[in-house]
Amino acid sequence: MMRKNILITGASSGLGQEMARQYAALGRNLVLCARRKEALQELAKELSEKFPEQQILVMPLDVNDDAEVFHVFKEAKAQLGVLDRVIVNAGIGQGGSIGKGFFAANKRTAMTNFVAALAQCEAAMEIFREQNDGHLVTISSVSSERGFRGAFTTYAATKAGIASLTEGIRIDVLHKPIAVTTIHPGYIATDIIDKGNTPPFMVDAPTGCKSIIKAIEKEVDKAFVPTWPWAVVRYLLAWLPLRMMRKFS
Template sequence: MRRNILITGASAGLGEEMARQFAAKGYNLALTARREDRLAALREEFLGRSPGITVTIHKLDVTVDEQVFSVFREADQAHGQLDRIIVNAGIGKGAPVGTGRPDANRETLMTNFIAAFTQAEAAMELFRARNAGHLVFIASAAALRGLPKTITAYAAAKAGVSSLAEGLRMEMLNKPITISTIYPGYIRTAMNEHVKNTPMIVDTVPGVQSMVAAIEAEKAKAYVPSWPWGPAARFMKVVPLPILKRMI
């Protein structure tokens, strides 16, 4: 059993709900995010419902490399050993390329891809040392194709995460370090509440339940929820661009 789990970006959205569901299952948690006060409130909530677990909180800005390495090592020591690390922290900023907001697009790329790469470095350092562990990347259905307008940078970053995970998975084949990539479709969170066109959106709790189930099964890849996002993913990979553009 992967008993000790670290989750980045655990103060809100998918990370918060994953933490809540893993806590309910009896897992020990290392929760990281920039908002330490929010993490403290979640710790109190989780311990109130599941008093037998251990929950540590760690303030972390994933775009600061030194913090990522120090916090991962600190959490690993605090729990005796981290068994699973979930690379989840991300943002949803973005603007059409060339419209005067390169800052927003760069911030999205730095947080969602470069910082994810740093988290992978820190996680794999721990896992390689003991030749064991489960590294989980939260990608997105947006990673499957290049996408237009405000989500171009976001989709590109998540495609990078998907490629990073696959490269590590290939290297770790037949070894005791497992790599999983989770591709959520539209799951309702604060990040996407302002988006007008959200077809096939799923509420937070059932959407995250499907994510947690895929993580627990240690699947190599999972499109979640499997309905409708399994068939939708297969369609997205092959549909011609003009048709995809009309659908978005």
């Protein structure tokens, strides 16, 4: 079954922007959500010129504004008639080691990556339950599999939280015509990656998003992408001793 109408948060840059490009090429109607209206408008103009047969809606949204999340999602459904898929993608990677003065940045990451994601899941699932159909997708991370040090401590914790939240939603709607998918990307080159510290196995955004979309289209419960090496690395992470985990930062 093709999900025609797709809403993507965090669509102004990174994975969200590239997913929008690839989904437009697949013939889908898109609702582009992010704080930066001008960036969304530029992307919408680009996509509309290449794919004039698609509906490309721009809906500026600060995902940390709970009321606005519910309003925008409902408005998207009203304009398209049916909302087939919501990709909860918006996130940040600010922060540092706990207890070293980074509380404000760590809190921003926790609020954006988990609390705001909860609001997006709530808003999407309200619509899907009303429709008795839909596909919720959350973007977690391979880092959700373990605790990480330094700048990744809070980030990894939020990604573990969203993975657990998504699985709980999946259990809640088991045997209902609502699909729920968690995507765990490995290292994909976006603005969130520190350009001065290139991690291993990193791929560019088009390659990474191609793997993400392939998994989403299959509507799997969860996927670690790209499959190689992350479907294997996730298991290796579980066995790494803490002294080796300290090398990740």
